[in-house]
Amino acid sequence: MYLQCCNHTHEPIMLLDGVAVTIGRSAGTKILDKLCSRTQLQIVANHSKKYAMVKQLGANPSQIDGINIGQGKTDKLSVGKILHVVGMKYPHKLSIYLSPKDVDDRKCDKKGTSSLKSRENMHNSQKNKTSENFDNGTAADVGPPRATVSKSSHWSQGLKSSMTDSSLQVYKDDRVIVIKDKYPKAKFHFLVMPVENIVSTVHLNSAHASLLDHMWKVGRDIAKRSCDDDTKTRFRYGYHAVPSMSHLHMHVISQDFDSPSLKTKKHWNSFTTEYFVDAEDIIHEIKTEGKVKNRRHMTELLKNALRCHICHTELKNMPQLKKHIKDCR
Incomplete structure (x- = not known):
């Protein structure tokens, strides 16, 4: 080995x-x-x-x-x-x-x-x-x-190559690019990424406030467009506390969590615990403190027991959880 x-x-x-x-x-x-x-x-x-x-x-x-x-x-x-x-x-x-x-x-x-x-x-x-x-x-x-x-094909660098993939790209302007997540964890799952080379939230400062505002606005527009104004479809917009992929990206994810790519406890807890940080909170920290809080300790949340994000019932495994949330919506 x-x-x-x-x-x-x-x-x-x-x-x-x-x-x-x-x-x-x-x-x-x-x-x-x-x-x-x-x-x-x-x-x-x-x-x-x-x-x-x-x-x-x-x-x-x-x-x-x-x-x-x-x-x-x-x-x-x-x-x-x-x-x-x-x-x-x-x-x-x-x-x-x-x-x-x-x-x-x-x-x-x-x-x-x-x-x-x-x-x-x-x-x-x-x-x-x-x-x-x-x-x-x-x-x-x-x-x-x-x-x-x-070096360029290492999985953590994958977002940079995906940004130029026309089959994934759904929106582009001079500041951001939006792509479909290759392995969506819900029916609708998009990533909003800046054109500027920013590695992660750790590398943000007060100069990025307007960019973050723009990313949030674009994310909400994409969500509204994707579900044809279906007001029953709820979305969250945010960032992982400790992102695994190299390039800043904001998740736009529907709360149905209906996807075959949602397979593990780590997947689930990364979007349903405090490990998923709302975009508004990141924007507020940048505007008031000039930096994002250190949240590395939050990786422990990925080991939490499986709980329904709606009623908070604890389930034993992912198949049980996925069956439960279909009935709980």
């Missing part, structure tokens, strides 16, 4: 089965950010189950799929999830095997020997420590190479 940098700024880090690996600010990871501890994370791979347990050692928050791990706490990193080493930066992913680019681009150490090759040799010498499945070359470590994920 390997921990790969999504931006390809350093070589993949080999993760031996059951062996703790510590990463952080170092020449190896190319991370120079002082918010990142030299021992920010401890990672232990489980080859047979194809995941790694990640423990946050550093004081500043690390995230898996946008959710803070918490100092001294451990969370599971599965294939397909993204680990941000610190402060929603330095994205990495777990890979079972290397892509051709990762092999071709490996760098040599001062002795002229590939450091990746050195790690592979070390791995071969420790095969007895790995699981039987991994040693025997089952699906966990063999197969055709996966396509390389380029």
